[in-house]
Amino acid sequence: MAKVLFQERGGYFIAYRIPGSRKLIREYFGTTEDGKNRAKVRLAEIALMKAKGETLRDTSSLHLDQLSQHYLNDAKVRGAGARWRKEFARLLNMTILPALCSRPVDQLTYPDMLALTHSGGPWADKSTPTVNRYLGYLRSVFRFGIAQGLTTKNPLSAWRKTPERKKDVHLTVEDLRRIIAVAEPHLAWALEVEWALGTRPGVSELFSIRWADIDFEALTVHVRGTKTEGSNRTIPITPDFRARLLVVRQEAQSAYIIEYLGKPIKQLRRSLTTACRRAGITYGVRMYDVRHLFASAMLTGGADLAAVSALLGHSDISTTQKHYYHLMQGEKERAIATLPPIAAPKAGKLVKIK
Numbered sequence: 001m002a003k004v005l006f007q008e009r010g011g012y013f014i015a016y017r018i019p020g021s022r023k024l025i026r027e028y029f030g031t032t033e034d035g036k037n038r039a040k041v042r043l044a045e046i047a048l049m050k051a052k053g054e055t056l057r058d059t060s061s062l063h064l065d066q067l068s069q070h071y072l073n074d075a076k077v078r079g080a081g082a083r084w085r086k087e088f089a090r091l092l093n094m095t096i097l098p099a100l101c102s103r104p105v106d107q108l109t110y111p112d113m114l115a116l117t118h119s120g121g122p123w124a125d126k127s128t129p130t131v132n133r134y135l136g137y138l139r140s141v142f143r144f145g146i147a148q149g150l151t152t153k154n155p156l157s158a159w160r161k162t163p164e165r166k167k168d169v170h171l172t173v174e175d176l177r178r179i180i181a182v183a184e185p186h187l188a189w190a191l192e193v194e195w196a197l198g199t200r201p202g203v204s205e206l207f208s209i210r211w212a213d214i215d216f217e218a219l220t221v222h223v224r225g226t227k228t229e230g231s232n233r234t235i236p237i238t239p240d241f242r243a244r245l246l247v248v249r250q251e252a253q254s255a256y257i258i259e260y261l262g263k264p265i266k267q268l269r270r271s272l273t274t275a276c277r278r279a280g281i282t283y284g285v286r287m288y289d290v291r292h293l294f295a296s297a298m299l300t301g302g303a304d305l306a307a308v309s310a311l312l313g314h315s316d317i318s319t320t321q322k323h324y325y326h327l328m329q330g331e332k333e334r335a336i337a338t339l340p341p342i343a344a345p346k347a348g349k350l351v352k353i354k
Contacts, residue, residue, distance in 0.1 A: 012029045014026070014046070071145075083207070096134075108153070109155050139159060180192065184271055187275055194290040211252065221234070
């Protein structure tokens, strides 16, 4: 006998399957007593519909769990990494679906989205960048539903990212060397890889690189990024880094170039904090700061802005320009110096500069 269930994050919910389908469908009703009663009513309604042989759901009432599954299936076909899909599915199951699965997608509203971030919502304690990222994921799902003809409304169509306070990056090449010198071996290697490739840290790119993605003859690494159109890219490597890769591969225990005890890594925050303390670094350091330093060092050294943009996996060079152009010392002066003279110099009275 089906019954009303409860979980801390989503509150009261019911779970059932449509006849002929193996997929388990969940509908959530909140944490209040009223939610519990509505769940009981819905459960009785489903039981009656099953007894009559009626369809429990049709495409006109597609719920977010169904739409999200379609989106993830499509992402798999498009080549999105298994680890990214697993992380996104976990985010959906833990925080998004419990809050937004009580009504069909076409009945969801913008205030429903904002409720995720308000007091008592699952994202109330999340930082602005994290909320921006999560809502960006959701918007992609809604856009997919409209593009595929599965839904007709996007409750996040008017949403714009909340401006994020720029974080001051203090990390220098010398400090990075100090951190690597005292870091645990798996962290030291991860920092070395990040410095050589400049990928987005985390499972989206850095931790998803496999040995099969390295072309040791062509001196390239294939990064299967999914964040932007230019994320799926090939990054050249130096002969010295190729030699390091060959040494590390001899002791590798998994398919991933960054591992810990033979298993893929998901995050290094604690290890990095410990290493910074050992190195005497008094300011905060994130893995993302190494990516920033990667770009900064190349641009201050005279690298081409478009080339750096491509290496970073930015879909638009304007993104790179916005964040890094100020580092290109002397570029404006060099640009002006390329102008040919428009008029021949004329003899005239000598004027002293005061």
